[in-house]
Amino acid sequence: MTQKAEQINGETFLANVLQYSRNNHYNHINVSVRLNRNPAYTRQVMNVTLKRISKKYGNDERLYMSIPSDNATKFLALINRLKENMFANSEKQISWSTDLLARHEQTFGYRQIRERDQYNNLEFEILL
Template identity: 60%
Template sequence: MANKEDKVDAKQFLAMLLQYSRDEHFNHINFSVRLNRNPAYTRQVLNVNLKRVSKKYGNDERVYTSMTAEVGSQILSLLNQLKEEMYGSGADKIIWQTALLNRTDQEFGYRQIRERDQYNNLEFELLL
């Protein structure tokens, strides 16, 4: 079980992720939570992948980070809150405002790729 100090600060992580993806011209951020099937290590893993589909900058796909779902639970919680605000207001995009971003606000879309299944796996992406 992760200690409280081992958890990632969600707002700071999301701000750094959005800033990096914008600076490097990535337009898709894919989050996937999957059960690791290794019998010796049965934990859920949160993977964050960046994807760029661009004629100007070229196509690229890379792993940004990987962590246990326990450590990244605050990130998933923050994204869930933003998603609920988006659906509650009937908007097509999420607008997140924070002083941690250089531009103080970021607009991005949310797209569910896979709903939770029997193993509690989940996959969604943010569209910049």
């Protein structure tokens, strides 16, 4: 009998990915929720990819994490809440304060790449 995996904590995960990307000089965090059409099972998977575009540190792109999207609903809800606050205040960037970050506050941009479609696919980018 299989156990359902636990939900990831949205605030902790966002703080960890922001801190990791800052420490390793990544400036784009791409989050993609897509339908995995494996014949054995059909489920949605969330992929978090880090991208660095830099003359000083070089260009790089790597997969940070891949998990079932059912386990990432708290993270996606946190991003959605931050995005809605940004649009409600007519701001161009999101400012997020938490004690989990080394600097206690992070400002980042948000760019929607793909809206939810008929398969509930979603893709957005966090710009540091």
